[in-house]
Amino acid sequence: MPIAKLFATTLVGLVLLAACDAQRISELQSGQSTEADVRDRFGVPENTWPEPDGGHTLEYNRQPAGVENYMITIGADGRLVAVRQVLTQENFARVQPGMAIGQVRRLLGKPAKTTHFDLSGETHLDWHYLVQPDTHMLFSVVTGNDGRVLRTQNGPDLNAPQNQGGGR
DSSP states (O other): OOHHHHHHHHHHHHHHHHHHHHHHHHTOOTTTOBHHHHHHHHOSOSEEEEOTTSOEEEEEEOTTTSSOEEEEEEOTTSBEEEEEEOOSHHHHHHOOTTOBHHHHHHHHOSOSEEEEETTTTEEEEEEEEEETTTEEEEEEEEEOTTSBEEEEEEEEOTTSGGGSOOOO
């Protein structure tokens, strides 16, 4: 398949996925929709996180092809409490040195890519996200061998099709 056709097909798929998510979210009503309603629209979650009040949060990951991760909270009564897109500047700012990777994973969802570097003992976890209207970015968390955050990095997603160039 020629690269231009592959790129066009991928781009159309991403647009449709984003449109589908927006439609699915608009069909849900806080306090009225049930967990069954959420699962009917989104399917099986990537992960289920317990909440202190007896409820739980369902993680719906759109990585690596997408630029969003959703956390959908269900109350102890089985009804929808909140739908959040968690790949935001506010959440990225909450990631601090010394934080355990499990805490980061709970905050941001599953990363698009995890790369371990044996010589340095570092692991890089990357999340793709979008700055409106169409700037593709990459948020990276670097951990040490102990699984704790050493530092974070934020910048353009150089692998995004928009940043690949197209010159001849």
